Amino acid sequence: MSAPAPREVLPDADAVARAAAERLVEVAAAKVDEVGICLSGGSTPKLLYRLLAGPEFRTSLPWARLHWFFGDERVGGGPEAGSNRRLAEEAFGDLVPPGHLHPIPADGPPQDGAAAYAAELRRWYGTERLDPARPLFDLVLLGLGEDGHTASLFPGKPEAREAEAWVVAVPEAGLAPFVPRVSLTLPALGATPLALFLVTGEAKRAPLARLAAGEDLPAGRARARGETVWLLDEAAAA
Template sequence: MTGRREVLPDPDAVARAAAGRLVAVAGAKAGRVGICLSGGSTPKLLYRLLAGPEFRDRLPWGRLHWFFGDERVGDRPEAGSNRRLAEEAFGDLVPDGHLHPIPTDRTPQACAEAYASALQTWYGADRLAPARPLFDLVLLGLGEDGHTASLFPGKPEAREGEAWVVAVPEAGLAPFVPRVSLTLPALAATPLMLFLVTGAGKRAPLARIASGEDLPAGHARARGETLWLLDEAAAG
């Protein structure tokens, strides 16, 4: 496993630690700040915490821009679930134009191309420069099969080395909904990557990554710091 591990008591403590890191990142930089969001139960705790009384007034909402590491697309009810998660948690704290969702109303390939174009407009170039990050902070989770974002073991998207965004026509586990995902190079273009990992179901993939097994989450690493925030149930 690449990066440092920090073990915390429970999912709430993991979310609180991530919130503290996000506040620090936002406060350390002048101008706009780009945050790449993840889906799932622990990020949901984090987003509610950020919008709650403890952290809400510590964040420069007018400078924060929110992006997404992946999304379910198409015409099924699951499409757009990560966007809805953020919208429901943040409400009207996010200024117009500061939430940058992945399109869901086209083919997966068209959605991926549209989001890649949006990211390149944000970045101001179509190639990633080693000294210039795409995001200021990337949040990721870990699937029980070792996937992260929507990069699944054994799928070609997990090995993409050039594109920033890829269509994922066939998910590696349920719900089997087409996805769009940022690639490992795009996710790596950050000074800080936080993995939020909670629950006993994550012990097995963590052990597989630690043993060196070829799993997408094990290859995700920031150009700067990669920090795994684990609760005690996941860490074992």
């Protein structure tokens, strides 16, 4: 499956982060009540989070109405556990009100973390089943792995084909670091009017080429109910 249109090619990773920040501000401004944002991990989101918390954007965001969720997390007893949560905490600091950061439990078995986070998402959503007329999130941020994975949904793994559950345990990652994960599923990640793929660096040329050639990869099946936009830097798009 080819990468969904539209694709926006920007000069570098900083420009990708800025474009994502501008879209996030637009999403938040379009609502008058609480806003749910699903975050991803990685180097480009780190740039985005620092930008949001910096002087240019921090006053443009209604932090009291924003709730931050996570598309996946590394779990278990190793130093990698909780890395996506720490990334957001370090960037946002005290801008996030208590209870507005919703981390995936990272200190136990992935099955326990998946069950706990599914319950957390259902509390946020208010019902047990996803309604096509009502999104789970207002914006979902996604990345592209060098093997074509997104969140922690790896090619060839059963979790990438899950069609019912909102959250799954990923006991065996398909790419280093080979630590257990918890991941949202494609149905949950797609329950949004807007999904932004942030893709930067030369290492992403190969998976982008595989997607363009029609290969069935998890990232190619991650589609928002509304608009899916791929923000690429020139190094990735070359």
